[in-house]
Amino acid sequence: MLDLRQYNSLGKALRAALDRWPNEICLIEADRDRENARLTYHQFKEQALPLASALQNAGLKDGSRAAIIMTNQSKWLISAYAIFFCGGVLVPLDYKLTAAEQLQLLAHSHAEFLVIEYHLWRAITQSEQFKNLSVRTVLVTEAPLNADLAGAHRWEDFHAAAEPTFVPRKRTDPACIVYSSGTGGRPKGCVLTHENYLEQCVALTSLYPFWPGVRYLSILPTNHAIDFMVGFIGPFTCGATVVHLRTLRPEFIREAFTKYKITYMALVPTILKNLERGLRQRFADLPSGKRKILNALIATNRALTRRRPNLKISRTLLPQVHQAFGGELRALFVGGAFTEPETLQFFYDLGIPVGNGYGCTEAGTTITVNDLKPFRSDTVGKPLPGMEVKITNPGAEGIGEVTVRSRTLMSHYLDDPEMTGETIVDGWLHTGDLGRLDPSGHLQLFGRKKNMIVTEEGKNIYPEDVETYFAGLPVKEFCVFAANYLWPARTMVGEQLIIVLHPETGQEITKVLETEISERNRRLLNYKRISGYLAWDRDFPLTASLKIKRAELAEQIRQNRERSAVVPL
Amino acid sequence: MNTIDQTTDEVLRLAAEHFKVQRDQLSPDDDFFKKLGINSLQALDLLTRIEQHFQIELPDYELQGVTDFRTLAQRIQSRL
Numbered sequence: 001m002l003d004l005r006q007y008n009s010l011g012k013a014l015r016a017a018l019d020r021w022p023n024e025i026c027l028i029e030a031d032r033d034r035e036n037a038r039l040t041y042h043q044f045k046e047q048a049l050p051l052a053s054a055l056q057n058a059g060l061k062d063g064s065r066a067a068i069i070m071t072n073q074s075k076w077l078i079s080a081y082a083i084f085f086c087g088g089v090l091v092p093l094d095y096k097l098t099a100a101e102q103l104q105l106l107a108h109s110h111a112e113f114l115v116i117e118y119h120l121w122r123a124i125t126q127s128e129q130f131k132n133l134s135v136r137t138v139l140v141t142e143a144p145l146n147a148d149l150a151g152a153h154r155w156e157d158f159h160a161a162a163e164p165t166f167v168p169r170k171r172t173d174p175a176c177i178v179y180s181s182g183t184g185g186r187p188k189g190c191v192l193t194h195e196n197y198l199e200q201c202v203a204l205t206s207l208y209p210f211w212p213g214v215r216y217l218s219i220l221p222t223n224h225a226i227d228f229m230v231g232f233i234g235p236f237t238c239g240a241t242v243v244h245l246r247t248l249r250p251e252f253i254r255e256a257f258t259k260y261k262i263t264y265m266a267l268v269p270t271i272l273k274n275l276e277r278g279l280r281q282r283f284a285d286l287p288s289g290k291r292k293i294l295n296a297l298i299a300t301n302r303a304l305t306r307r308r309p310n311l312k313i314s315r316t317l318l319p320q321v322h323q324a325f326g327g328e329l330r331a332l333f334v335g336g337a338f339t340e341p342e343t344l345q346f347f348y349d350l351g352i353p354v355g356n357g358y359g360c361t362e363a364g365t366t367i368t369v370n371d372l373k374p375f376r377s378d379t380v381g382k383p384l385p386g387m388e389v390k391i392t393n394p395g396a397e398g399i400g401e402v403t404v405r406s407r408t409l410m411s412h413y414l415d416d417p418e419m420t421g422e423t424i425v426d427g428w429l430h431t432g433d434l435g436r437l438d439p440s441g442h443l444q445l446f447g448r449k450k451n452m453i454v455t456e457e458g459k460n461i462y463p464e465d466v467e468t469y470f471a472g473l474p475v476k477e478f479c480v481f482a483a484n485y486l487w488p489a490r491t492m493v494g495e496q497l498i499i500v501l502h503p504e505t506g507q508e509i510t511k512v513l514e515t516e517i518s519e520r521n522r523r524l525l526n527y528k529r530i531s532g533y534l535a536w537d538r539d540f541p542l543t544a545s546l547k548i549k550r551a552e553l554a555e556q557i558r559q560n561r562e563r564s565a566v567v568p569l
Numbered sequence: 570m571n572t573i574d575q576t577t578d579e580v581l582r583l584a585a586e587h588f589k590v591q592r593d594q595l596s597p598d599d600d601f602f603k604k605l606g607i608n609s610l611q612a613l614d615l616l617t618r619i620e621q622h623f624q625i626e627l628p629d630y631e632l633q634g635v636t637d638f639r640t641l642a643q644r645i646q647s648r649l
Contacts (some may be wrong), residue, residue, distance in 0.1 A: 250610065274608075274610045525634065526609070
């Protein structure tokens, strides 16, 4: 791989990679069983530079903010490189957000440029808030020839012949603004520097190396911090290949493994569990005799790889399982949310190690990951090289808040010094997660101190964001909480949000009100929905500026109500 | 060509078959995630079944933001 210590910016490192491995394949874009694109590093450069040139003509310069809203595909990475080449700051936004939410984050980030897929652009132009769009230049990919682009440019036609000028950046300059939450309430735009990414890349690839010939299957959206690192920066700075799959259909994921001989894939717990379910079903469908033999081979593999993985042994003992994954798979990465140990162990016993990790955007993606020496399914691994982890205010069992110090920590939250000051104290990032370090240095997680949930799909949901969807609800006051924040449960699975309702004096919670809550709930994306309500009969404690004192209210509820008082919706 | 009501009815029938529930337990305005207790990946499985039945191709993004059978049927209808 490149020696990333020699480079000051992602743009410079990527530029060196494109020249270092001109004939290696860097990108394959698959859509179901079709292949849309296959590019060498040289061809990637040939596509990106004319785009960079046109962006420079349009005024993109060092420090300009440029957003991308796209599913994972080749034009995402080409556009990102062109932005970095011009010295721009990338704002990768979640394509699964609603158009109104995307517009809000575009405004918050002060993005001047936007690269977006046609179907997503169409949704934005049809949104009531479209008139508020402040982006100067919009590039739309894959638009039909006769489409009205509402003033946007066609990405495929947006190129200039002149050689673009590479714009150097310092290590401490912002590379990306990544939103870890904040549609509705208070956007959390994590400003991550070039150094954050370069250091994280060095640390991750020291444990899970890439090299020319390695093929990484990208199914997580590239705006997701994990895929941005292990599905772009990591493989590109090592001369490896990224295979984009533009569908999450299980049958095409299975096909991609064998067709492209995949080496690594990152996923979130939901997809890993789905793979597990499919495999368990196939094993259960085997005739009894074959199933017994398979179980014996799995047990043998487990015994022989107890201390560390041995791909040769596993592939010999369980050839059909490994062939189903293409025969070249070395590891799966899972993160973004908590994964149950049984699932991790299931794959490890088959000879497919899962690099189970833990992290957050504020820490530059990954904080800990399983180093497989030996594999542990009951922890989220050890701190990455260069990452200091300490447990703050541990209780009798050693459980306290996970705090982190590293060169990968974000610079700050965009335009929010107050929240930055609350989150990073004396150089230590307070994650809000509760954990314990065991004697071998592995981190175990035990729930959250902060009022939020993480879904199995790796989505961070903050109650304040969800609350805005219930504005004007006909009650005296209401507040949304993570149920585990109100009643700590020492678990990170099955987390739910609830709404606390304080009716007016004499008002009852009627079926009509329940229906209104349910209807508003349905307008939320399914993973953001509240699961029940709690009736409360006292005034909420408020600050001088009439904001709810959430921690104080939570404490009152904790003292006076059991979780069983929550009425399911 | 199917009317939207016919398409909706066929979507409900396919969902009932696929997830092994009684057809009459499902209504067009049901939130299918909640009613069937499924996640987004399982919903994509249903989309594959629907594609085969109607002989169309529905990109994954067509399911984005869709939670009820009626809206899903409208997305299908626009591609028939």
